[in-house]
Amino acid sequence: MLYKEPAPIKDRENPFESMMSRFNIAAEVLGLDEETYNVLKSPARQVIVNVPVTMDDGKVRVFEGYRVVHSTILGPSKGGIRYAPDVFLDEVKALAAWMTWKCAVVDIPYGGAKGGIICDPYSMSAGEIERLTRAYTSSLVDIFGPDRDIPAPDMGTGPREMAWLMDEYSKTKGSTEHGVVTGKPLVLGGSLGRVEATGRGVMVSAMAAMEKLGMDPAKSTAAVQGFGNVGSWAAKLMAERGVKILGVSDVSGAYWNDNGIDIEEAIEYKNGNNGRLEGYKGAEQIDPAELLTSKVDVLVPAAVEDVITIHNVDKIQARLIVEGANGPTSYKADNIINEKGIMVVPDILANSGGVTVSYFEWVQNRMGFKWTLDRVNERAERIMNESFERVYAASQKYNVPMRIAAYIVAIDKVAMTYKYRGGF
Numbered sequence: 001m002l003y004k005e006p007a008p009i010k011d012r013e014n015p016f017e018s019m020m021s022r023f024n025i026a027a028e029v030l031g032l033d034e035e036t037y038n039v040l041k042s043p044a045r046q047v048i049v050n051v052p053v054t055m056d057d058g059k060v061r062v063f064e065g066y067r068v069v070h071s072t073i074l075g076p077s078k079g080g081i082r083y084a085p086d087v088f089l090d091e092v093k094a095l096a097a098w099m100t101w102k103c104a105v106v107d108i109p110y111g112g113a114k115g116g117i118i119c120d121p122y123s124m125s126a127g128e129i130e131r132l133t134r135a136y137t138s139s140l141v142d143i144f145g146p147d148r149d150i151p152a153p154d155m156g157t158g159p160r161e162m163a164w165l166m167d168e169y170s171k172t173k174g175s176t177e178h179g180v181v182t183g184k185p186l187v188l189g190g191s192l193g194r195v196e197a198t199g200r201g202v203m204v205s206a207m208a209a210m211e212k213l214g215m216d217p218a219k220s221t222a223a224v225q226g227f228g229n230v231g232s233w234a235a236k237l238m239a240e241r242g243v244k245i246l247g248v249s250d251v252s253g254a255y256w257n258d259n260g261i262d263i264e265e266a267i268e269y270k271n272g273n274n275g276r277l278e279g280y281k282g283a284e285q286i287d288p289a290e291l292l293t294s295k296v297d298v299l300v301p302a303a304v305e306d307v308i309t310i311h312n313v314d315k316i317q318a319r320l321i322v323e324g325a326n327g328p329t330s331y332k333a334d335n336i337i338n339e340k341g342i343m344v345v346p347d348i349l350a351n352s353g354g355v356t357v358s359y360f361e362w363v364q365n366r367m368g369f370k371w372t373l374d375r376v377n378e379r380a381e382r383i384m385n386e387s388f389e390r391v392y393a394a395s396q397k398y399n400v401p402m403r404i405a406a407y408i409v410a411i412d413k414v415a416m417t418y419k420y421r422g423g424f
């Protein structure tokens with residue numbers, strides 16, 4: 001056994017451990033040599049920063065933040081920044097590694113990275129978040145760069161934070177650097193289609209998987225956990241393809257309607273309610289734990305890690321799980337999912353539409369040219385479908401579940417590139 005298991009974190013599963021468990025299985029199937037294994041398992045760089053920020057009451061608070069660069073073998077590292085009260089280093093390490101595998105699965109020339117700041121953005125003013133974003137950026141100015149490490153949005157961040165990051169970085173460089181970050185507002189060099197890209201990719205993956213399973217979207221039902229950027233767009237676009245969305249949830253609770261939730265209405269409600277569904281009247285409130293085990297055909301976890309675990313996996317009724325979130329399934333639940341014959345479109349495939357369109361944004365920034373929405377969507381959809389087929393073919397070839405197949409495709413690509421580069 002080459003890999004030593006890290007200690008568990010309180011009562012939570014460890015996302016890095018979950019990532020490594022799948023990595024180990026795929027590495028074994030591929031017969032990965034020890035040198036490459038050791039290179040690919042360890043993050044290339046882990047930075048912890050402590051940034052002082054003047055709060056609205058005049059007091060200074062120090063926030064802990066992270067940036068983990070997992071790999072730059074395929075190209076500059078790429079990955080979002082998470083603002084959450086419970087973000088921790090092992091989580092960011094896992095998220096950074098998943099970025100490496102994700103970029104390899106969709107065959108775009110990026111390595112993987114991820115960032116995070118321990119904070120609660122929902123309880124902070126816009127001014128406090130701006131000062132925090134700028135302070136974090138200036139403390140990482142030597143890591144970031146259009147050819148080095150390119151951040152993007154993740155949980156708790158969006159175009160607004162990316163605009164501040166781009167502006168702060170540009171000020172320190174003395175030049176406008178559009179390509180240092182993606183997921184920016186359109187006026188600052190953002191790409192059409194980036195906001196909805198991850199949810200759109202989830203929908204495209206869901207449609208591809210439903211076709212393999214012989215499921216008719218117009219006769220299928222779904223539940224979506226998480227109603228932020230990824231979950232709300234995935235729900236909206238799946239509903240447009242005829243899937244009846246019976247349940248949705250966010251941090252405020254879970255909401256259910258036997259006749260199907262009016263997703264446009266729910267989005268409008270949450271947009272006018274500080275981003276939350278709290279108090280939404282178009283559905284009845286149910287126990288959030290029930291949402292995941294409810295009687296639906298398709299389950300889309302699109303919130304946080306480790307929500308499908310050995311504690312609830314037995315009760316899952318969906319035939320198909322499409323992972324909008326990163327790491328929503330703990331590795332201990334994998335075997336039971338496989339025994340139950342549930343197809344999983346894994347995170348590193350299902351949610352890769354976001355980084356794919358981020359890549360398009362970066363390409364447009366470098367060209368100084370804007371693509372139309374049709375061009376963005378058509379190209380992203382093609383990449384998603386081709387990647388799905390690549391992973392599906394690997395699952396057939398090696399007789400492994402889709403998740404392990406995705407790791408096999410990714411590790412094979414990164415390992416081969418490492419060898420061509422002659423190792424470092």
Ligand SMILES: NC(=O)C1=CN([C@@H]2O[C@H](COP(=O)(O)OP(=O)(O)OC[C@H]3O[C@@H](n4cnc5c(N)ncnc54)[C@H](O)[C@@H]3O)[C@@H](O)[C@H]2O)C=CC1
Nearest residue numbers: 154155156198226227228229230250251303325326351354
């Ligand atoms: N934004 C992007 O482009 C991408 C995001 N992802 C992943 O998708 C997931 C969601 O990210 P975003 O939608 O961007 O974040 P977001 O901040 O826009 O939304 C997160 C949503 O999850 C809800 N939530 C949080 N904890 C929850 C819980 N315990 N139960 C139910 N709902 C809960 C929040 O209330 C919110 O509705 C994360 O795992 C992220 O890493 C993956 C690829 C790209």
Ligand SMILES: O=C(O)CCC(=O)C(=O)O
Nearest residue numbers: 079080152154354355358
């Ligand atoms: O758009 C990007 O560059 C990365 C998005 C992200 O953080 C993710 O895919 O998990």
